Amino acid sequence: VRHDPGTALDYFVATGNLRTETGLDLQQLAGFTIVAERLNYFRFLAHFRSVHRGAFFTTLRTTAVRKLLPDQWGFICPVHTPDGSPCGLLSHLAEKCFAAIEVPNRAVLKQYLAPKLAA
Known part of the structure; x- marks a missing residue:
């Protein structure tokens, strides 16, 4: 049976559940997404x-x-977490934190890594 990765990815994004024959040695196969609530604009963006x-x-x-670990300070907001059972499990990025989506070009990467590799 041939599996189409595009179909599997579409299913994952739509439901938040993984379909796998091997289990991928994961602790969970469901509940990977959060439904964005549209109570107001800021609540929607916070998701x-x-x-x-x-x-x-x-x-x-x-x-x-x-618990918020010391290496998470500055990346995860220590205040913005819900009350109740998801407290501490559902966190939000800190105000100044952002996810980098650009990969630096090879020249910049080589220039950055050259001194570290020479040592």
């Missing part, structure tokens, strides 16, 4: 800056996965 740790962690009885 595109959200980071969800995964539905698997909602079943854990520990608070360790909900």
Whole structure:
């Protein structure tokens, strides 16, 4: 049976669930997306800056996965998290944080890495 990656990706984006025969050795296969609520414009935009740790962690009885780690400061907002069961699992990017979508060209990358590789 030939699998079409485009169809699998369309299904994943539409439902937030993975269809796989192997399981991909993941802790969860469902709940990867969050439905953007249109209560108001700012609430709608906030959904595109959200980071969800995964539905698997909602079943854990520990608070360790909900805590903001020191290396996340400046990237994840320590205040913007909902109350209740998703507290600490559904976070948002900090105000000044943005996801880089451009890949630097090879010349810039080589110039940056050359001193580090020579050492």
